Amino acid sequence: MMKGKAWITARRDLIYFGLVSVFLFGLACSKLAMSVSFICYLLFFLIFGDYRLFRDRCYQNRGWIYCLLSLLALHSLSFFWTSDVSAGWNALRVRLSFFIFPILIATTFKWDEVRLIQLLKGMFVLLSALMVLNFIRYVTLLNQQAVLDIRQLSWFGSHIRFGILIAFSAALCLHLLWKQQIDKQFAWLYLVLSTSYVVYSQTFSAVGSLLLVLLLYWALSLRANRLSRTVFVASMVAGTVLIALIARNFLQPLVACGNFQEPSKVSLIWEKKSSWPFFGKDRKGQLLQRTCERYLCSLGKPLTAQELERLSKESVNNIENGFTDRHVARGGILGRYHELKYQYHLAKDPNGHSLLQRIAYWQTALKIIAENPIFGVGIGDIDLSLKQEYARTALLPEFQKRPHNMFLTTWLCCGVFGVIILALLLGSFIYDGVRNRVWINVVLMLILCFSMLLEDSLETQAGASFAGLFLGLIGSKEAIPMWSLKNV
Numbered sequence: 001m002m003k004g005k006a007w008i009t010a011r012r013d014l015i016y017f018g019l020v021s022v023f024l025f026g027l028a029c030s031k032l033a034m035s036v037s038f039i040c041y042l043l044f045f046l047i048f049g050d051y052r053l054f055r056d057r058c059y060q061n062r063g064w065i066y067c068l069l070s071l072l073a074l075h076s077l078s079f080f081w082t083s084d085v086s087a088g089w090n091a092l093r094v095r096l097s098f099f100i101f102p103i104l105i106a107t108t109f110k111w112d113e114v115r116l117i118q119l120l121k122g123m124f125v126l127l128s129a130l131m132v133l134n135f136i137r138y139v140t141l142l143n144q145q146a147v148l149d150i151r152q153l154s155w156f157g158s159h160i161r162f163g164i165l166i167a168f169s170a171a172l173c174l175h176l177l178w179k180q181q182i183d184k185q186f187a188w189l190y191l192v193l194s195t196s197y198v199v200y201s202q203t204f205s206a207v208g209s210l211l212l213v214l215l216l217y218w219a220l221s222l223r224a225n226r227l228s229r230t231v232f233v234a235s236m237v238a239g240t241v242l243i244a245l246i247a248r249n250f251l252q253p254l255v256a257c258g259n260f261q262e263p264s265k266v267s268l269i270w271e272k273k274s275s276w277p278f279f280g281k282d283r284k285g286q287l288l289q290r291t292c293e294r295y296l297c298s299l300g301k302p303l304t305a306q307e308l309e310r311l312s313k314e315s316v317n318n319i320e321n322g323f324t325d326r327h328v329a330r331g332g333i334l335g336r337y338h339e340l341k342y343q344y345h346l347a348k349d350p351n352g353h354s355l356l357q358r359i360a361y362w363q364t365a366l367k368i369i370a371e372n373p374i375f376g377v378g379i380g381d382i383d384l385s386l387k388q389e390y391a392r393t394a395l396l397p398e399f400q401k402r403p404h405n406m407f408l409t410t411w412l413c414c415g416v417f418g419v420i421i422l423a424l425l426l427g428s429f430i431y432d433g434v435r436n437r438v439w440i441n442v443v444l445m446l447i448l449c450f451s452m453l454l455e456d457s458l459e460t461q462a463g464a465s466f467a468g469l470f471l472g473l474i475g476s477k478e479a480i481p482m483w484s485l486k487n488v
Contacts, residue, residue: 008048013110015044020109020469021119023101027165027465028126029156034465038097045108057107060477065103067425072099074414074421078378088380091413091459098464098471105472111482116473117181120172124190127169130156131197145283145321150202161462163198163206164451168470170194171213171443178217178485202336205454209447216443220485250337254345257297263289266305273311276320284322286352294324298338351396358404358454364389365403369411376415385412402459406452409459429475438483441474 008015019041026033045054058065075092082088134155141147154162173190176182195214198206260266267278270292282288293303295318301307311319318326325342328335343355350356368377368385377385382402390400403409410418426445433441448457448467457463474483 012048012050013112016041016109017112017115017119019044020105020473021122023465023469024119024123025126027462027469028123028162029130031157031461034097034461038101038465041104042100045104049108054107057476057478058103061103061106061475064425064428064471064475065106067421067428068099068103071414071418071421071425074418075099075379078376078414079380080378081375082378082380084380084384086380087383088378091379091382094461095458095464097461098458098468101465101468102472102475105469106476106478109472109476111476111479113482116482117176120176121182123169124173124186127166128190128193130162131166131193134162135197135200145317153201157462158460159201160203160205160451160455161460161466163201163203164209164447165466166194166198167206167209167213168444168447168466170198170210171217171440171447174213174217175440175483175485178220199333202333205451207333208450208454212446212450213443216439216446220439246337250341250344254342255297256346257294258303259293260289260303260305262305266292266308269305269309273309273313273316274320282320282322284352286322286324288319291319291322291324294342295319295326298325298327350394351399357395357399357401360393360395361401361403362405362408364393365405365408365412369408372412372415374415374417376412376418379413382409382412402456404455406455406457406459409456429471432475436480436484437486438474438480439485440483444470444474 019037022033022037023041026035026037075095079085079088134153137155138147138150138153141152151159153159156162170191173182173187173194177184177187195210198210201207263278267289270278276282276288278289278292280288282291292308295315296303296307296311299315315326325335325338327338340355343353347353347356350360364386368389386402387400403412407419407422410422426449430442430445433439433445451457451463455463458467473479
């Protein structure tokens with residue numbers, strides 16, 4: 001028995017590395033692999049862990065570990081003012097990989113640079129394969145009209161979480177390229193693939209995260225030579241002008257789309273072109289008549305039976321599929337832009353409109369926070385409180401979601417002190433990253449902050465696991481020599 005334990009202990013670092021590898025694989029495409037590897041890592045540490053090393057590393061990383069444990073304690077204490085204990089435990093269970101895994105990695109993992117670089121290269125290959133598979137599957141289903149929403153692009157999990165993982169993997173690839181630890185051709189190929197995928201996915205959180213990555217590493221290149229500085233400044237000026245023009249166009253009011261004057265006559269024309277009932281609903285569950293009206297408006301056509309009769313077969317298919325604009329039907333960033341512009345200027349009903357729904361989520365959360373500013377409502381009563389408040393809004397039950405802002409959700413969960421500690425945790429990593437020139441740490445924190453502003457990023461297993469894994473791998477004091485660019 002003792003010999004068996006000694007044999008396992010001698011291979012402790014290799015086992016930790018293997019479990020992190022499985023966890024990273026699970027983060028990309030398997031919740032089961034994530035859960036199993038996390039539980040095995042925890043159990044292995046409890047049985048075979050080096051507790052002296054654990055103690056020493058806890059002391060070295062005590063600043064952010066105290067923040068993390070304080071946040072965990074606040075979440076746990078909120079059970080005292082939670083009525084739905086079952087929902088509370090569910091929420092806490094999902095967050096455990098964010099609270100526990102970074103501490104486990106920081107206090108047990110051996111930063112073998114060669115081995116870690118191999119792990120990251122393997123991750124790039126895996127993500128490349130998944131991106132290609134996602135694209136091929138989505139295009140195939142799109143041609144078969146089996147999918148109608150770009151959010152169905154991700155095959156193995158949340159399109160948001162996968163998009164953010166791709167954006168951060170691009171940062172890791174740039175870091176290795178900067179330190180000349182990866183083949184240049186492979187790195188640039190991966191950067192082109194990941195950038196193309198994120199842009200195609202139209203996931204705002206992922207696109208914004210990727211822009212943060214590219215902007216920061218481009219800024220770091222300013223010291224390289226005069227040409228780099230000139231190109232950077234010129235690009236910033238051009239980018240500022242472009243953003244100003246887009247903002248000006250976005251804020252220009254749209255002309256309200258009217259209604260058919262003779263809907264019964266129009267319906268007869270429509271029924272000759274389509275088997276879908278004119279007074280029924282399209283594939284997205286919207287009123288088909290209204291979809292027709294908005295589609296004609298997007299073409300700049302009058303709402304008449306004659307114009308409907310002139311529509312091409314492609315346009316009829318678009319209307320049947322629920323697309324209200326030809327740009328939206330084609331997909332891409334331009335289509336998303338036109339949809340958001342319509343929502344901002346003309347949409348009154350928030351149901352089914354992502355921008356208006358988010359505004360409704362934030363307003364509802366802030367109303368509840370105003371009534372419970374110090375302690376929140378408790379980790380288990382968030383849904384119950386939101387449901388009661390949503391009853392006073394126009395949101396239908398199927399569109400009543402969490403706040404889509406992790407800071408607001410944390411405030412609802414455990415009050416103002418929870419938000420303060422979360423901000424301190426993220427801020428401390430940014431401070432350490434700047435001080436030690438660990439820019440990949442700064443990138444990670446900026447991505448987390450950005451995604452937390454737009455999503456409940458710690459409310460899903462994938463989101464909590466993403467944050468937990470990379471906080472441990474990059475934020476630990478022992479990892480500074482691996483990630484610092486001080487001597488580069």
